[in-house]
Amino acid sequence: MPIVDPMTPSAPLARWLDAFIRRPAWWLLLIVFWAAITALSFAWHLRDLHNYAYEMAALRGRLVFEIVETTRLWAAGHGGVYAPETEKTPSNPYLDVPEKDIRTPSGIRLTKINPAYMTRQLGELMANERDLRIHITSLKPIRPENAADDWEREALAGFEKDGQARISIIGDGKDGVFRYMAPLVVRKPCLTCHEIQGYKLGDVRGGISVTFPASYIYGIIDAQKHGYLLIHVVAFMLLSTLVWISLRAIRRHLLALEAARTELIENEKMASLGRMVAGFAHEVNTPVGVAIGAVSQTQDISRELGHLLAGEEVSEETLQAQLAMLDEASGLAMRNLNRAAGLVRSFKRTAVDQSSGVARDYDLSEVIEDVVRTLSGEFKATPIRIDVDCPRLKLHGDVGALAQILGNLLLNSRTHAFSDGSQAGLISIRAHRQEGRVILDYRDNGAGLSEGLQAHLFEPFFTTRRGSGGSGLGLYIVYNLVTQRLAGHIHCESAPGAGIRFVIDFPS
Numbered sequence: 367m368p369i370v371d372p373m374t375p376s377a378p379l380a381r382w383l384d385a386f387i388r389r390p391a392w393w394l395l396l397i398v399f400w401a402a403i404t405a406l407s408f409a410w411h412l413r414d415l416h417n418y419a420y421e422m423a424a425l426r427g428r429l430v431f432e433i434v435e436t437t438r439l440w441a442a443g444h445g446g447v448y449a450p451e452t453e454k455t456p457s458n459p460y461l462d463v464p465e466k467d468i469r470t471p472s473g474i475r476l477t478k479i480n481p482a483y484m485t486r487q488l489g490e491l492m493a494n495e496r497d498l499r500i501h502i503t504s505l506k507p508i509r510p511e512n513a514a515d516d517w518e519r520e521a522l523a524g525f526e527k528d529g530q531a532r533i534s535i536i537g538d539g540k541d542g543v544f545r546y547m548a549p550l551v552v553r554k555p556c557l558t559c560h561e562i563q564g565y566k567l568g569d570v571r572g573g574i575s576v577t578f579p580a581s582y583i584y585g586i587i588d589a590q591k592h593g594y595l596l597i598h599v600v601a602f603m604l605l606s607t608l609v610w611i612s613l614r615a616i617r618r619h620l621l622a623l624e625a626a627r628t629e630l631i632e633n634e635k636m637a638s639l640g641r642m643v644a645g646f647a648h649e650v651n652t653p654v655g656v657a658i659g660a661v662s663q664t665q666d667i668s669r670e671l672g673h674l675l676a677g678e679e680v681s682e683e684t685l686q687a688q689l690a691m692l693d694e695a696s697g698l699a700m701r702n703l704n705r706a707a708g709l710v711r712s713f714k715r716t717a718v719d720q721s722s723g724v725a726r727d728y729d730l731s732e733v734i735e736d737v738v739r740t741l742s743g744e745f746k747a748t749p750i751r752i753d754v755d756c757p758r759l760k761l762h763g764d765v766g767a768l769a770q771i772l773g774n775l776l777l778n779s780r781t782h783a784f785s786d787g788s789q790a791g792l793i794s795i796r797a798h799r800q801e802g803r804v805i806l807d808y809r810d811n812g813a814g815l816s817e818g819l820q821a822h823l824f825e826p827f828f829t830t831r832r833g834s835g836g837s838g839l840g841l842y843i844v845y846n847l848v849t850q851r852l853a854g855h856i857h858c859e860s861a862p863g864a865g866i867r868f869v870i871d872f873p874s
Contacts, residue, residue: 387617397606404602411594411655418659419583424533427546427576429687430498434488434574436683438481439553448476458483460509497578504572517545518575525549525570540581547575586662593658657703663695730759730797730804737772744780748787756797759804761874767851774844775808775868783812783866804874811865823858
């Protein structure tokens with residue numbers, strides 16, 4: 367495995383970077399580049415929002431369908447119910463059962479309401495009171511009014527193949543309507559009426575379609591668009607400011623300590639901060655965006671609960687379903703906000719430690735977790751697994767040096783042991799206290815290196831990949847940080863094809 371500092375560029379690039387850092391006017395090019403990346407990210411999230419609109423529409427349609435289906439199963443389980451016969455509830459001419467119409471002892475005429483009749487009346491009620499329209503239909507309808515339209519016939523034909531619900535938007539954006547349809551499957555209570563039609567248990571006998579305006583969903587989506595815009599603007603401003611500040615600091619150090627050996631360590635430190643900032647900005651966007659969507663969904667569910675509670679009757683099953691969805695959405699928001707908060711805490715601790723170099727009390731396991739988390743963007747798209755086993759060791763010392771050592775070792779393994787992350791592998795970090803010292807055992811199962819290369823491992827400027835951008839300063843910096851900043855020792859063991867092991871010990 368070649369020994370190289372992965373952040374050291376080739377000579378031509380180094381000269382260009384030197385010129386770039388010395389000319390603040392050129393830094394605007396970097397801001398413009400970041401602005402383009404932010405714009406692309408915003409466009410990507412807008413596409414995700416349109417997909418999310420379909421998911422929300424499917425969720426609303428499924429909720430209405432399940433409420434109606436539960437009501438039907440209740441009615442079927444009781445063999446239907448009786449209601450006073452009125453102009454709006456006449457006797458069902460399509461129902462052929464004994465005692466379809468009866469009279470009470472006081473002379474009130476009652477007619478039996480079967481599940482299909484009940485579904486039709488629910489549909490009329492929803493159409494009058496809500497922005498929803500439901501329609502029960504099948505490919506073999508008994509009642510002419512239950513005949514399927516073109517979209518419903520296509521969905522019913524699909525049910526026969528896969529039994530999956532369908533969701534579509536008819537029209538454009540807010541001016542369109544969402545159509546959701548799910549199959550009605552024959553269950554045991556349904557056989558009383560449908561067995562004579564030739565249906566068996568588990569057959570698809572039809573479906574219920576739910577139609578509602580798309581403006582309901584796209585109103586929520588528009589609110590989320592504003593949220594995403596705010597997140598991207600804040601991320602752009604934050605990263606631009608941090609990059610600008612970082613570049614100014616690098617320029618100041620470059621001009622002041624150009625010939626000094628310590629300047630190499632400072633440059634590596636600032637480059638490490640740049641990687642953490644980029645990873646932080648990318649990683650925090652996702653949980654915050656998901657949390658915003660979940661909060662919007664809880665608002666929607668709360669309004670729906672308000673409508674239900676304002677009605678004359680509401681079933682326990684309906685309330686439980688709504689409350690379950692509310693709990694799921696709020697839990698999703700909380701988990702993602704906690705994840706974002708954890709990222710911010712890790713970034714803050716690691717950035718401050720590496721910038722200040724001040725000794726403080728710290729928890730070793732927490733520092734290792736912070737470094738792994740801040741570098742998660744470097745490893746996310748790779749088949750490399752990082753395994754950490756460290757007890758909670760309370761220590762005092764230079765946390766920034768320790769974090770930089772771990773960061774350099776992790777990136778060195780990614781670049782060289784696993785061919786820039788293209789090969790699968792395992793990185794293991796173990797730590798324990800022994801006789802007043804901390805033993806940090808770092809291993810990877812990557813390419814390894816020969817005994818001849820091990821002899822030059824910690825020498826400055828030694829690398830076999832100089833033409834690919836290496837300068838041989840990565841492990842040289844690690845060696846200096848361990849021996850000078852931590853007052854410890856570092857030992858290496860390796861063999862070709864057998865990975866590499868670094869054992870670091872320092873006073874606890």
